Amino acid sequence: MLFSMHVVENLGNNEVIVEEGLAKIIIPNPEKYKRPDGVLEPAWFPVFYNPLMKLNRDLTILVVRESFKSGFFIEALGGTGVRGVRLAVEAGLDGIINDVDPLAYRYIRRNIRLNKLEDKVYPYMHEANSLLNNFTFTGIVVDYLDIDPYGSPIPYIDSAVKPLGKKSLLGVTATDTGPLTCSHPAKMLRRYGVRCVDTDFSKELGLRVLIYNLVFRAAGQDVALKPIMSYNYKYYYRVFFASERRARSAFRILDECRGYIWFCSDNYDRKIIREPVLIERNCKHQHVIGPLWICRLGDKEFIDKISRVTDPLYSEATSLARKLIDEIDIDQPYFRYDKLFGYHKKNMPPIDVFIKKLKELGYKATRTHFDPRGVKTNASILEIHKIISSWTS
Numbered sequence: 001m002l003f004s005m006h007v008v009e010n011l012g013n014n015e016v017i018v019e020e021g022l023a024k025i026i027i028p029n030p031e032k033y034k035r036p037d038g039v040l041e042p043a044w045f046p047v048f049y050n051p052l053m054k055l056n057r058d059l060t061i062l063v064v065r066e067s068f069k070s071g072f073f074i075e076a077l078g079g080t081g082v083r084g085v086r087l088a089v090e091a092g093l094d095g096i097i098n099d100v101d102p103l104a105y106r107y108i109r110r111n112i113r114l115n116k117l118e119d120k121v122y123p124y125m126h127e128a129n130s131l132l133n134n135f136t137f138t139g140i141v142v143d144y145l146d147i148d149p150y151g152s153p154i155p156y157i158d159s160a161v162k163p164l165g166k167k168s169l170l171g172v173t174a175t176d177t178g179p180l181t182c183s184h185p186a187k188m189l190r191r192y193g194v195r196c197v198d199t200d201f202s203k204e205l206g207l208r209v210l211i212y213n214l215v216f217r218a219a220g221q222d223v224a225l226k227p228i229m230s231y232n233y234k235y236y237y238r239v240f241f242a243s244e245r246r247a248r249s250a251f252r253i254l255d256e257c258r259g260y261i262w263f264c265s266d267n268y269d270r271k272i273i274r275e276p277v278l279i280e281r282n283c284k285h286q287h288v289i290g291p292l293w294i295c296r297l298g299d300k301e302f303i304d305k306i307s308r309v310t311d312p313l314y315s316e317a318t319s320l321a322r323k324l325i326d327e328i329d330i331d332q333p334y335f336r337y338d339k340l341f342g343y344h345k346k347n348m349p350p351i352d353v354f355i356k357k358l359k360e361l362g363y364k365a366t367r368t369h370f371d372p373r374g375v376k377t378n379a380s381i382l383e384i385h386k387i388i389s390s391w392t393s
Ligand SMILES: C[S@@+](CC[C@H](N)C(=O)[O-])C[C@H]1O[C@@H](n2cnc3c(N)ncnc32)[C@H](O)[C@@H]1O
Pocket: 048, 049, 050, 053, 057, 076, 077, 078, 079, 080, 081, 082, 083, 098, 099, 100, 101, 104, 126, 127, 128, 129, 148, 149, 150
């Protein structure tokens, strides 16, 4: 193992073969492309391969497998081609792996050959938008489309929805967590149209803003996107959408799920609202953040099926799915329990003790995958303030 990669062969020419899932992939030898400070950083490799994204790719396989027995995929931003190769090997799909970079294209071709997929998977070297726009005219139905860019998916979403079939799947990664979590408010406004403020649920805020923007742009082309599974992990967001080409569904989903979060930065109070109005509560510094996605972040039944996969190859993915199920029913953004106890200048009990107390009082309550210090609950923040102010440890 190297940098949590399973190296199976050193090719001796600054390249190694790694095993990921059921595929074998030629990648640049990470040892040869270390940063000057000795750190292994995938962005320094001549062609991008990030072992930390294995979870993202594992889930892609499970989501696609749960949805289709066969079909056609496009991986628009392919890197070494690992994701597309795995889609063919592990999910049985045919498809296209594309990358604009000639060196990436060479790796994609070689990895297709290495896995004996020449009759199933075709390498392309196009700018992604140009490929997707042109592909619309082929008449080939795309069942699964993957957008996995450096940074934001916004530059690709308008062309990504074009080749999707009547009912398809779209997988989107966003690594621009800085803007999305409001660490760069100007970028958030420029890219996602949201004037944000610092909140204690910034990671959930980012996911809700991202989903809304993708849904909104697709709706403009009469495509309804519905998130069936979404999450945040380390420095990225991932959303899987079920797509439907139908103007009425696109209208409905936007009408129902476009909204705002009212937030009071004095006492962390928050409320999901449909229209951007200030709320009559005792709060000096209140904000209305949005527009953003106010519906569920995934489909419980679908995630449940993913969580039941028993193959140990995907154990990290199924364990994440189990965490997501626990919190999927609770729409109110998580709150940071360390901040609320700090607000009351009280010592924190262990988080599970606090969650147990909320449950005993009849509320739904659980930890959240977004933040180890976060609690998801349907108790209002005002109720939580009451509980904490009378807390004796
Ligand atoms: C994050 S990497 C993709 C990683 C890959 N999907 C995986 O799972 O390992 C992004 C890739 O997009 C390619 N790329 C960047 N801009 C592009 C564009 N406009 N059109 C096509 N490919 C592009 C880069 O060369 C890079 O290989």
